[in-house]
Amino acid sequence: MEHNRSTSALFVVGVDLGGTNVRAAVVDRKANICGQARNPSAAKQGIHLVVNSLVETVRKAVADAGIKMTDIGGIGSAVPGHIDAKTGVIHWSPNFGEVVDGQMRIFLETPYCEPISNELGVPSFAGNDANIAALGEFEYGAGKDTQDMVMFTLGTGIGGGVISGGKLVTGSTGGAVEIGHHVIVANGDQCGCGTFGCMEAYCGTAAILERAMRKIESNRQTLLFDMLQGDKTTLTPKMIDDAAKLGDAVSLEVFEETGYYLGIGIGNAVNLFNPAVVVIGGGIRKATGLLDAAERSMRRHTIHSLAHTCRIAEAQLGEDAGVMGAAALAWRKLDGLE
Ligand SMILES: [Zn+2]
Numbered sequence: 001m002e003h004n005r006s007t008s009a010l011f012v013v014g015v016d017l018g019g020t021n022v023r024a025a026v027v028d029r030k031a032n033i034c035g036q037a038r039n040p041s042a043a044k045q046g047i048h049l050v051v052n053s054l055v056e057t058v059r060k061a062v063a064d065a066g067i068k069m070t071d072i073g074g075i076g077s078a079v080p081g082h083i084d085a086k087t088g089v090i091h092w093s094p095n096f097g098e099v100v101d102g103q104m105r106i107f108l109e110t111p112y113c114e115p116i117s118n119e120l121g122v123p124s125f126a127g128n129d130a131n132i133a134a135l136g137e138f139e140y141g142a143g144k145d146t147q148d149m150v151m152f153t154l155g156t157g158i159g160g161g162v163i164s165g166g167k168l169v170t171g172s173t174g175g176a177v178e179i180g181h182h183v184i185v186a187n188g189d190q191c192g193c194g195t196f197g198c199m200e201a202y203c204g205t206a207a208i209l210e211r212a213m214r215k216i217e218s219n220r221q222t223l224l225f226d227m228l229q230g231d232k233t234t235l236t237p238k239m240i241d242d243a244a245k246l247g248d249a250v251s252l253e254v255f256e257e258t259g260y261y262l263g264i265g266i267g268n269a270v271n272l273f274n275p276a277v278v279v280i281g282g283g284i285r286k287a288t289g290l291l292d293a294a295e296r297s298m299r300r301h302t303i304h305s306l307a308h309t310c311r312i313a314e315a316q317l318g319e320d321a322g323v324m325g326a327a328a329l330a331w332r333k334l335d336g337l338e
Pocket residue numbers: 180181182191192193194195198200201
């Protein structure tokens with residue numbers, strides 16, 4: 001996609017801040033990763049150590065690329081939780097914090113971008129990790145050549161991102177598109193967030209495992225029973241998919257039903273945003289029959305003219321989604337596109 005270039009910088013750094021590791025990648029204009037590094041993220045040790053570890057990781061990535069910090073135009077970060085794109089302040093990030101007097105105090109109203117740019121002398125930008133993954137797919141992956149895209153990232157939690165009219169939707173405080181927590185079943189199952197009937201409560205990993213478990217416990221004949229060897233705690237989505245690939249009816253049903261609910265959520269997003277493409281990320285998207293079922297269900301739950309002009313595509317960036325999306329954010333900020 002052609003954009004107006006308003007910076008002469010040759011490189012940016014994309015940072016993927018996770019609960020376990022922080023990863024940094026030096027990225028050029030052509031989306032090449034020219035150097036990278038990884039460190040523990042110090043998630044429970046307070047903002048000072050989180051920033052220290054991150055800064056160290058960025059320096060290592062820059063060294064790995066064989067360039068200098070002065071060659072870097074900007075640093076983008078993908079951060080779990082809600083972060084204000086304008087102020088760079090984390091409003092809420094439940095997996096990060098500091099243990100004080102034996103109690104975990106999570107990040108609330110914690111300055112993030114400023115300490116990073118102060119330390120490195122480079123402009124620093126940030127966004128919610130799921131939003132940033134969507135921006136990466138929009139710029140470099142399955143959403144290229146569109147202006148309107150919705151992404152769902154499936155996993156333990158379900159994250160999302162929307163690009164509307166070529167711009168990332170962030171909301172008033174950086175909390176937009178908690179798509180895993182939009183309600184798809186009135187008075188439905190309780191979700192980890194406390195509400196009832198959320199998409200995550202029907203399509204998250206725990207819901208998929210529970211759906212399979214209910215079928216196993218109803219004494220249906222299934223390969224899963226033998227695969228578990230009497231220990232239900234060993235059940236994984238991969239095991240269900242292995243059985244589904246062998247034609248196991250119960251396992252195929254698990255993904256068919258999950259796809260049905262996923263399709264309701266996708267359909268809602270299509271009705272709301274009229275995207276050209278809906279991108280699905282997360283390893284579980286590969287489960288046998290899941291996306292086919294989701295697409296059938298989406299078309300049943302969407303206004304025909306909107307469904308007709310929308311395709312469902314798989315994410316392309318894989319585990320690079322965070323760093324590439326964060327690099328895309330930095331380029332777009334430098335170019336005045338976000
Ligand atoms: Zn929820």
